Amino acid sequence: MKKRSSSSPEQNFPGAPKQFVVPFLLLQLRDFNLHGYQLIEQLIKLGFHSIDRGNIYRILRQLEKDHLISSQWDTSSEGPARRIYSLTEAGEAYLQSWAASLELYQHMLETFFSLYKKMFVSPSNENEYSKGERS
Amino acid sequence: MKKRSSSSPEQNFPGAPKQFVVPFLLLQLRDFNLHGYQLIEQLIKLGFHSIDRGNIYRILRQLEKDHLISSQWDTSSEGPARRIYSLTEAGEAYLQSWAASLELYQHMLETFFSLYKKMFVSPSNENEYSKGERS
DNA sequence: ACCATATAAGTGTAAATTACACTTAACAGT
DNA sequence: ACTGTTAAGTGTAATTTACACTTATATGGT
Numbered sequence: 001m002k003k004r005s006s007s008s009p010e011q012n013f014p015g016a017p018k019q020f021v022v023p024f025l026l027l028q029l030r031d032f033n034l035h036g037y038q039l040i041e042q043l044i045k046l047g048f049h050s051i052d053r054g055n056i057y058r059i060l061r062q063l064e065k066d067h068l069i070s071s072q073w074d075t076s077s078e079g080p081a082r083r084i085y086s087l088t089e090a091g092e093a094y095l096q097s098w099a100a101s102l103e104l105y106q107h108m109l110e111t112f113f114s115l116y117k118k119m120f121v122s123p124s125n126e127n128e129y130s131k132g133e134r135s
Numbered sequence: 136m137k138k139r140s141s142s143s144p145e146q147n148f149p150g151a152p153k154q155f156v157v158p159f160l161l162l163q164l165r166d167f168n169l170h171g172y173q174l175i176e177q178l179i180k181l182g183f184h185s186i187d188r189g190n191i192y193r194i195l196r197q198l199e200k201d202h203l204i205s206s207q208w209d210t211s212s213e214g215p216a217r218r219i220y221s222l223t224e225a226g227e228a229y230l231q232s233w234a235a236s237l238e239l240y241q242h243m244l245e246t247f248f249s250l251y252k253k254m255f256v257s258p259s260n261e262n263e264y265s266k267g268e269r270s
Numbered sequence: 271a272c273c274a275t276a277t278a279a280g281t282g283t284a285a286a287t288t289a290c291a292c293t294t295a296a297c298a299g300t
Numbered sequence: 301a302c303t304g305t306t307a308a309g310t311g312t313a314a315t316t317t318a319c320a321c322t323t324a325t326a327t328g329g330t
Contacts, residue, residue, distance in 0.1 A: 013236040017152045018316070020243065027250055037278050047243050052318060057280055080278045080325045099251055101148035106244045108155065108182050109237055115162055116234055153287070172307050187289060192309055215296045215307045273329085280323080287316070294309075300302085 015050050018059060023098035024048070025059070026091055029069060035082035036060055060085060068094050150185050153194060158233035159183070160195070161226055164204060170217035171195055195220060203229050 021043065028034060028042055040056050060083075063069045068091035074082045087095070156178065163169060163177055175191050195218075198204045203226035209217045222230070 013239065014154070015317070016240070016243070017154065019149070019152065020240070024243075024247060027247065035278075036280090046246055047239060050318095053278095054280065054282095054319090054321090055317065057278095061280090078326065079276085080323095082278065099248075102244055102247060104148065104182060105151070105155070106241070106248075108151070108159075109241045109244070111181055112159060112162065112237060113234075113241075150288070170307075171309090185289095188307095189290090189292090189309065189311095190288065192307095196309090213297065214305080215294095217307065271330105274327100275329105276327080277325080278323100280321105282321080283319090285316100285318080287314105289314080290312095292309105292311080294307100296306085298303100298305080300304105 015052060016048055019101075021048065021051065021056070021059065022063070023095060023102060025056075025063070026068070026087060026095040026098065029085055029087040030092065030095060033084050033086040035074070035084050037082070039085070063091070067091075150187060151183055154236075156183065156186065156191070156194065157198070158230060158237060160191075160198070161203070161222060161230040161233065164220055164222040165227065165230060168219050168221040170209065170219050172217070174220070198226070202226075 024043060024046060025039055028039055034042070036057050039060070040051065040053050043051055043056070060069065060071075064071055064085070067088055069085045070088055071083045071085045074084045159178060159181060160174055163174055169177070171192050174195070175186070175188050178186055178191070195204065195206075199206055199220070202223055204220045205223055206218045206220045209219045
């Protein structure tokens with residue numbers, strides 16, 4: 001029954017959405033076979049502070065169900081057993097399609113900042129842009 | 136009881152998350168006082184295809200509850216009444232904090248693509264990078 | 271022996287968000 | 301009267317996220 005932050009202004013930049021996390025996970029697995037704990041560490045290094053580790057494990061299990069990654073237990077090294085993930089061929093294709101999507105996000109962000117930085121446009125005819133209805 | 140696309144690879148790039156939509160809404164209202172329908176049209180022009188119009192109206196009502204935007208009915212023009220939104224001072228501050236957050240997203244995307252494009256690194260010592268465990 | 275810490279992989283679940291379908295209302299044109 | 305466009309919603313199942321908690325192996329300190 002507790003209330004969470006929602007969209008209220010006090011705090012911002014919640015955990016990056018799955019749409020960001022998934023392509024990063026796949027990208028890392030393209031170059032190395034890694035286990036969840038390592039993947040999470042890498043994500044944090046890449047800027048994903050405040051990610052929920054539990055949910056990352058869930059995302060990995062889901063990606064495996066979708067046959068985009070595969071796993072096998074590694075009991076060879078010391079410490080608790082690790083589930084080593086690797087990217088499947090389907091996963092590589094999926095990563096490619098994600099890259100295309102992220103390019104769209106990138107263009108949107110560029111658009112945002114190009115508009116955002118137009119703070120003080122042409123003060124001479126301000127009436128054209130001043131607050132009011134547009135035709 | 137119907138199943139939705141989930142994270143399965145067949146289709147990608149779902150509607151951009153609220154985290155993207157909100158700053159764009161606020162940015163538009165910084166320069167013009169607009170009503171929901173216009174804001175939605177602008178979003179679509181900016182690349183937000185497949186947004187849910189109903190949810191945008193809900194987001195606007197929520198932003199108003201949070202005192203980030205304010206509205207008033209406009210019955211002057213023909214057609215159905217419009218709810219004209221304008222950005223509050225708190226909303227401007229919120230937009231600024233969102234801009235900072237979006238910069239972080241931008242850096243992440245840059246990182247993604249710089250890693251992603253490193254497709255075929257130094258084939259001479261491929262064994263260093265070939266699939267296998269990292270130390 | 272006992273405790274704390276680090277590593278590793280989870281589970282439980284309330285709250286928030288998203289997707290998809292549907293509704294209401296004003297006005298314009300045929 | 302019916303169709304189309306503009307405008308602003310509501311209902312709600314499915315999905316995602318946030319926060320709390322659990323299990324287990326091994327190491328180092330007291």
